[in-house]
Amino acid sequence: MAKLFFKYGxxxxxxxxxxxxxxxxxxxxxxxxxxxxxxxxxxxxxxISTRAGFKKxxxxxxxxTNIMDIFHNHLKHHxxxxxxxxxEVQMLKPEHIDQLREITLLFKTPVICYGLRxxxxxxxxxxxKRLLELADKLEEVKTVCWYCNSKATHNLKLVxxxxxYKGNPIDIGGLEKYIPVCYGHYAHPPTTFKNEAK
Ligand SMILES: [Zn+2]
Numbered sequence: 001m002a003k004l005f006f007k008y009g010x011x012x013x014x015x016x017x018x019x020x021x022x023x024x025x026x027x028x029x030x031x032x033x034x035x036x037x038x039x040x041x042x043x044x045x046x047x048i049s050t051r052a053g054f055k056k057x058x059x060x061x062x063x064x065t066n067i068m069d070i071f072h073n074h075l076k077h078h079x080x081x082x083x084x085x086x087x088e089v090q091m092l093k094p095e096h097i098d099q100l101r102e103i104t105l106l107f108k109t110p111v112i113c114y115g116l117r118x119x120x121x122x123x124x125x126x127x128x129k130r131l132l133e134l135a136d137k138l139e140e141v142k143t144v145c146w147y148c149n150s151k152a153t154h155n156l157k158l159v160x161x162x163x164x165y166k167g168n169p170i171d172i173g174g175l176e177k178y179i180p181v182c183y184g185h186y187a188h189p190p191t192t193f194k195n196e197a198k
Pocket of ligand 1: 146
């Protein structure tokens with residue numbers, strides 16, 4: 001059976017870089033990957049881009065998209081898809097995760113999803129929750145805390161250098177910044193901290 005993977009990590013854990021490396025590995029063997037990105041992630045605009053400067057075209061998924069339709073469309077053009085790679089998966093709807101699960105069953109195509117597990121408000125994203133329920137394999141993409149060398153497990157939201165713990169869990173494109181932290185530094189970030197997150 002083809003597997004559904006959830007590779008989760010905090011911000012700055014190079015998830016998109018990991019995705020692009022996986023796509024590259026398939027493509028160097030002449031295999032075809034289907035790259036998907038949520039359309040509501042306005043930063044992306046049909047591209048998966050990494051902080052390291054790599055960029056790759058991807059098909060957008062809006063809340064109304066049925067991912068099975070995208071998949072069928074490729075099959076109609078006689079394109080065999082060897083692997084589906086999804087970036088920023090936390091921004092999808094839970095129904096999209098069910099559709100991805102269906103793809104692994106019906107077409108025996110593996111699906112690898114990359115994204116955040118939970119928001120800065122300590123809530124699981126709906127799509128991430130669905131992945132925790134449905135995935136065959138969970139894998140943590142690791143990085144270290146911004147303030148110490150412990151493993152980062154949480155995302156801290158900073159507005160003008162001050163931590164913020166409440167609000168809309170999906171909140172992108174504003175002036176706020178997110179950094180990866182351990183739980184200790186999530187709860188008590190250093191007060192002398194100047195906002196140097198990029
Ligand atoms: Zn720390």
